[in-house]
Amino acid sequence: MMLDKIIVSVAGLAAIVFTYWFFLAKKTKEIAVFDSVDIIVEGGYSPSVISIQKGKTTKLNFIRKDSNSCLEEVVLGDFNIRKYLPLNQKITIEVTPQKSGEFKYSCGMNMFHGKIIVK
């Protein structure tokens, strides 16, 4: 095999490993929320993983700063909530979880994800 092909193969393999590590092996920090939290919607959700208390009403204030239409809706399927998020406006969603567990939320197209951990 010629040198250039070896270099391309090794670089390609390294790029695949890097892609896997970068996107799929990340660890997200969990933020404990008591009453309310501001979730910035910009290229994803920040914070994306929050923990809230069971039986307690928690306010999730979504503020979309990203004009990407992919993020214009937020869907909390387990809470039967789909909300339009106008650009640069605070939209408050109240949730009162009745059971513990992990509940995912996403954008309307299911491209960006976040997680609510109920304890």
Added chain:
Amino acid sequence: MAETKKTFPIKGMHCASCVTLLEDSLGNIDGVVKATVNLATEKATVTYDPTKVTDRVLQGAVSNVGYEALIGGKEKHEIDEREEKQKELHDLKIKVVISLFLGGLILWGSFPGLMNTSPKILQNFFVQLLLSTPVQFWAGWGFYRATLLALKHRTANMDTLVAIGTTVAYGYSAFVALLPGAIESIGIEAAPYFDVAAIIIGLILLGRYFEAKAKAGTSEAIKKLIGLQAKTARVIKGGKEIDIPITEVIIGDIIRVRPGEKIPVDGIIVEGESSIDESMVTGESIPVDKAKGAAVIGATINKTGAFLFEAAKVGQETMLAQIIKLVEEAQGSKAPIQRLADLVSSYFVPAVVMLAIATFVAWYVFGPPPAVTFALLNMIAVLIIACPCAMGLATPTAIMVGTGKGAQRGILIKDAKSLETAHKINTIIFDKTGTLTRGQPEVTDIVPVSSIGGDELLILAASIEKGSEHSLAEAIVKAAKTKNLTLSKSEKFQAIPGHGVQGIINGKKIMFGNRRLMDKENISIGSASNEMSAMESEGKTVMMLAVEGKLSGLVAVADVIKESAREGLLALQRMGIKVVMITGDNQKTATAIGNKLGIKRILAEVLPDQKEAEVRKIQAEGNIVAMVGDGINDAPALAAADVALAMGSGTDVAIEAADITLINKDLTSVASAIMLSKETMRTIKQNLFWAFGYNIILIPVAMGVLYPFFGILLNPIFASAAMATSSISVVLNSLLLKRKKMRF
């Protein structure tokens, strides 16, 4: 004083002193009990007497101290949303036109076979670079922006794929244009691919434009429901009629409605009568005649007469507001079928990036010459053809159209899960009273069997039943009232569930109920049994009255079968669904009704607390069971069923326990609801099949798996066209649901 609490956003707050200022200003209004302002949420919460304070007064107090109260914010919010969407679409349109025009020029100047017809200037690499740069960095800026923001969170989406794919094409082409010698020195022909980058951006933006337009159609139903709301109400205050916004209407207001006008809120007619078109809320096409004492629903249209009504439910409590809330919740819910798509889409984009890298390496190492060109173009094709959006849109768009269509026909679906389960139903259990029948029975026969006469029998029956809430009791009391009989006072009233009632009248112990009550109390029925059987075989419910432990007479009551029952049940049977009737009535009455409706399986004499067990028994036979009921008695049975359908406006308990609420009281709606579920599920399955099939088949084709056998490769431009049409086709397929007729 009835207090109202309102929370509304305040614009312009920036410091803690604003809080004090606003709280003082709101708190000083006459009628405001408490006002608190939160700086963090920028909201005020005011508790006040609605007879003294209106939204306008609150807005005035806030603006007096230099801020803005966003009351009635929903409307403002919707206008903002609409304007924002329109602007977005307009901008997108301009970008599409410019990128496709510039991309078309580049394509003309560079595409083999076509370039010979183009002006020389378009074949110049520098001109192509010049033309493609605004497309790449102005029209395509959105892809870069989204990619960079997503990378910050270590996530990737569709934009990431487009950004990488087009950047590779543009970057390579720019290198070729600027340093053609460097490319030629390694034995590759200096050929840029500016057309690929520009046309891909143009086509994908075009796809987004159409997708955004089509997607707006999926949430149309909810907008239509919101649009039904009346804007103002003509309220009578101090003898004068004044038009006020409906947000200011309070419970107890007397409102005038003239012919052709919309009824503003829910209430009860206090004067006049009219024919009312309720089709927009209940789906019932024939106008309903209503007179004094009848309930009217906000947003319905008064057809003929003028009337006055008293507001009973306002704001978020009205039926329309409740319907909108239910539909919104259903549209936000997730169907279990979506789980796989959810799982796949969370790994999809990184997986495609990895496949694209692998494609490049494979073509570079094993591909024919020119290896770099093949490797580059195939890698770009893989990045561009992948369409995660179609998977993301497959289920929710169909759920949105399905639930919206249901709501317009008076079928309210609680969530996507209910809609999904409903298509599997093979057995439906109907509660008889109030569901298959009107639930307003009338006294048909009074048969004395002792010295006590007919009228006296009715007086005793009505006097004892006066305290009962049973639907038959109402019929007996009504019959006595119609005959102008004076009722006696009853003492020690006691209801014996599933049996009847007992009490003391004029010192005598009276028992009134069914055969089971008489058996329990060891009261002999004797020769009255024959007459009872005769009446029961006609479908009448016969109750016995015993005075001091001796049978005195029979009172027969009959309920009328709903007009839509026969047609509704026939439709279900035609769909291959087994129909079961459940009732607390005796076997004879139940059989008589069942025979009239063609029901073969009848569960009679089932006590309220046994209904749930009967549902479970039928489920244990391997059936997917739906229960249709309307009352409190049905709540446990409704909860036990796989799908619970509540008929009519019903009681709050039944609706709470129901998965599907049929507000039009029409029994053919049960078949329509199941048909809607079947159609929606079919659409979802088609969408998922398409979305998965598209990616599973076309990604390997783009990678070049067909090349060794057939010499087929996918041009990245075709890949972008396929990608753009893929997500639109899913949305359009969901929109087709609107046109489907609910035939049965």
